[in-house]
Amino acid sequence: MSATVESGNATQPVDIATMRETAAMLLGPDDAPQALPPAPEQLDTLALALREHMQLLIPEVETAAAREAKDSTARYCALARVGEARRKLRLGNGCTPPTRVAVAQKFARCVNALCDHYENLSAEQH
Template sequence: MTNGTAPPGSTHGSAETTPGGGRLARSTVGSGNTTHPVDIALMRETVEILLAPDAAPGMLPPPADELATLTETVRRHLELLIPEVEQAAGKLGKDSIPRYCALACVGEARGKLRTDPSPRFGGNVGHAQRLARVLNALCDHYVKIGSDHS
């Protein structure tokens, strides 16, 4: 994932479809005119890597160095996606159930970002998987409300 500047005429939250069929949003999160691409397809691929060992018996989690990289990647994805989901939810009516659900997921994601790995709950692997699950849920909310209201 690379950072670049916004194309002329782009705005916070603009979106396009990637060649692989994923949604690519340009977020102006951060300072200056720098934009950070939010690639939903890439986020879901990262989630799949972290959650695959749970889906198939006998699969091993990634090695420690790869796990650390994946965990940091998921954290950065969450940091980019949280404001996008909040912005999209803010465009919905105050009594909207999708708004309520998306904002609850944002709160859950922020809570997960504040936690540290615990040996009681699966250590580094369990922590990374919890972050991946909440990222997957935020991707679902972004696709549902971001695509309907961008």
């Protein structure tokens, strides 16, 4: 699924499939950690990409949630996830390799959840 997002004067695509693929590189089946973490340089690249995905998805999920009724469960859950995503964006990358992997996996789970809310809210509005 892909949509277009206005960002200032530029238009950026919301490429849910790519976001999910990036997250999957850090997560195994059922969002469990993979047996082997990526190499350190790949981990840094993935963590940065996931941060950027979250920054792109947060306003999109907020906008979609704002179109829902104020007492909507979908709105409440989406906005709660947005708050959690904002808190995770304040995390550092971690000092030790295991911590860096754990932080990147948190980002990956958060991206997956934001993608779910984006898709669910977009489907409800069509």
